[in-house]
Amino acid sequence: MNLIVVSDVLCVTVVQGQNGWSVNYTSTQICALKGSTVDLNCTYTYPSRVKDNDTEVERTFWFTKDSNYVYVDLRTDSEYSGRVQYHCDKNNCTLRITDLRESDSAEYKFRFITNQPEGEYTGSLGVTLTVTELKCHSSCHLSDGSSYIWKKNGQDISGQTSNSYSGNFDSTDSYSCAVKGHEKFPSLSLLVVDSVVFCVTAGHWGVMYSSTQICALKGSSAKINCTYIYPSRINDHDIEIKETFWFTKGPDNDPVNLSTDSEYSGRVQYHCDKNDCTLRITDLRESDSAEYKFRFITNQPGGKYTGSPGVTLTVTGNIFI
Structure with a gap:
């Protein structure tokens, strides 16, 4: 019996801009686990002067929803209440979303507004976030009523009996699963680092x-x-x-x-x-x-x-x- 857990992540830097205005995302595709925390990062640029007027940034924010060029700041979106933080320093801005839900799967974009006429800019290619559960899969046919055992750092996690793990993840803790009654055939250990799952090689190197x-x-x-x-x-x-x-x-x-x-x-x-x-x-x-x-x-x-x-x-x- 083989047990596996699969999670994919792809990171690509994108540089985009026009006449000195740009938003560069560190990653455009991110896969994260339900219940974990994720950081979305960007760097933005703008001309220091336009028609002899110094440029000043008046507002920065992230959004997923827009209608007729009206953008909804995630901090005011009730679906993200208490789960969103911004950390902006100079021309870098990070969006942190905690307690991730599958409904958070969306394309996230960054927007900044300046004092210049029409001096607003949005990164047209955003960051696509996919939130997924950590699931235990078997190569054998199992009945629908099968019970599962989950371990964190080698210790049993009480109350976790389904094939989907529910709960918060702690960075650099390892997780594994097994079908109850077949504990001699556990999955490979998986390490959670910054909400991304990595397979831990045999011997834990x-x-x-x-x-x-x-x-x-x-x-x-x-x-x-x-x-x-x-x-x-x-x-x-x-x-x-x-x-x-x-x-x-x-x-x-x-x-x-x-x-x-x-x-x-x-x-x-x-x-x-x-x-x-x-x-x-x-x-x-x-x-x-x-x-x-x-x-x-x-x-x-x-x-x-x-x-x-x-x-x-x-x-x-x-x-x-």
């Missing part, structure tokens, strides 16, 4: 990337994020992390640390906190277009792991309208 496809402009900066996991003990010995780094060159068994690569000299920063690690590359060049992977090394013999496939970064000097 893994690297999960927030996005697998990133597009950035020449001269700008890019951030590549990952979360990694590993067993706490092997053969009665505690596991300790000795080294973490990112790379693009060399085989997986002997990769070259980016921080020592002369082509990236002075342009690479690592920020690692617990099991999260971010690579920041500044002053991007088109030659930086490559597949980036994260690697961690432990104190165990052979205790090395690389997340594969990695994150494909595409650096371009073109803006498409």
Whole structure:
């Protein structure tokens, strides 16, 4: 009996604009779990002056509904009451939706309004959010009355007996399921990171990337994020992390640390906190277009792991309208 849980996510950066006005979404397709929290991100630009008048931003908001060019701010939408937060800093704005519902599946767009005549702009291609349940599926035919067992971090979750998991998800906790009476055949463990589900490899070694496809402009900066996991003990010995780094060159068994690569000299920063690690590359060049992977090394013999496939970064000097 094979038990599996499936969740898909696709992340693509889109650059769009006209005469200096633009809204760029970090991802245009996001899949998230019911009951979890999701962040939708964008960056917006506008001309600093129009006809000798300085441009000032007067209002920013996200929406899903519009009628005859009347846009409904999500913060005033009763369906999202108490579940929506904005975090805007300079020209970046993030929408956070908590306690996700399947009815939240929609296309989300960002809009900003300035003091200029007709100085309003909406990103025409928004972010399509799909909210789905975490379900337990079996390759065997089961009766409609079958009962299921769910575990979080290896511990039984009381009250969860259906094939659909209901409840809030905690970041970096792992989940698995089994048919009651067949507990010897559980599903693979799944790790929830930022509302996205990742399959945890056997032995609980893994690297999960927030996005697998990133597009950035020449001269700008890019951030590549990952979360990694590993067993706490092997053969009665505690596991300790000795080294973490990112790379693009060399085989997986002997990769070259980016921080020592002369082509990236002075342009690479690592920020690692617990099991999260971010690579920041500044002053991007088109030659930086490559597949980036994260690697961690432990104190165990052979205790090395690389997340594969990695994150494909595409650096371009073109803006498409």
